[in-house]
Amino acid sequence: MSFSLPALPYAADSLEKAIDKTTMEIHHGRHHKAYVDNLIAALAGHDHLLAKPVDQLMREIKEVPEGIRQKVINNGGGHANHTLFWATMSPNGGGEPSGRLAEAVKSTFGDFSVLKTKIKEAALARFGSGWSWLVLSGGKLEITSTANQDSPLMTGAFPLFGIDVWEHAYYLRYQNKRADYVDAWWSVANWEEIGRRFDKGA
Numbered sequence: 002m003s004f005s006l007p008a009l010p011y012a013a014d015s016l017e018k019a020i021d022k023t024t025m026e027i028h029h030g031r032h033h034k035a036y037v038d039n040l041i042a043a044l045a046g047h048d049h050l051l052a053k054p055v056d057q058l059m060r061e062i063k064e065v066p067e068g069i070r071q072k073v074i075n076n077g078g079g080h081a082n083h084t085l086f087w088a089t090m091s092p093n094g095g096g097e098p099s100g101r102l103a104e105a106v107k108s109t110f111g112d113f114s115v116l117k118t119k120i121k122e123a124a125l126a127r128f129g130s131g132w133s134w135l136v137l138s139g140g141k142l143e144i145t146s147t148a149n150q151d152s153p154l155m156t157g158a159f160p161l162f163g164i165d166v167w168e169h170a171y172y173l174r175y176q177n178k179r180a181d182y183v184d185a186w187w188s189v190a191n192w193e194e195i196g197r198r199f200d201k202g203a
């Protein structure tokens with residue numbers, strides 16, 4: 002296999018309660034597509050790396066030759082992060098986690114509202130472009146953020162979801178108001194899929 006742009010699992014205009022159609026189309030069809038194209042170009046001639054699933058490529062980033070490693074971090078991370086981003090949103094999203102994830106949120110943070118506050122703090126504290134994440138690290142829930150397209154997979158964590166806080170993710174509707182975008186994001190959070198990832202990774 003090589004890498005390809007995954008289709009959006011819903012219509013581009015179906016997340017309007019949080020993200021407008023034009024932002025979705027440009028973000029998926031141009032930004033994410035560019036990460037995929039640039040990743041394939043960066044790995045030209047490295048067939049064994051082109052054959053890896055992108056999550057494995059990022060987990061094993063130290064096996065990528067140093068001369069192309071930063072390109073793979075930027076574009077492989079971009080591909081992995083956005084693939085997860087689309088999958089963990091849904092037109093039928095919102096609400097709260099359930100099942101084992103809900104129990105873990107309660108025992109780790111006390112309350113779901115604390116998780117939301119901490120994700121927002123991480124999103125607002127990230128200077129410039131990056132991501133705010135809920136990850137599993139050593140079997141425990143943790144909130145973290147990364148710069149640019151750095152993937153939590155590179156440091157051995159397993160991302161459950163991430164909020165993209167690059168301006169390209171929110172600028173058309175929210176302009177500079179990153180906090181308003183993060184507040185709105187919860188209305189499309191796909192807790193079913195995030196819970197499935199928790200069950201898989203925990």
Ligand code: MN3
Binds near residue numbers: 028170
């Ligand atoms: Mn993005």
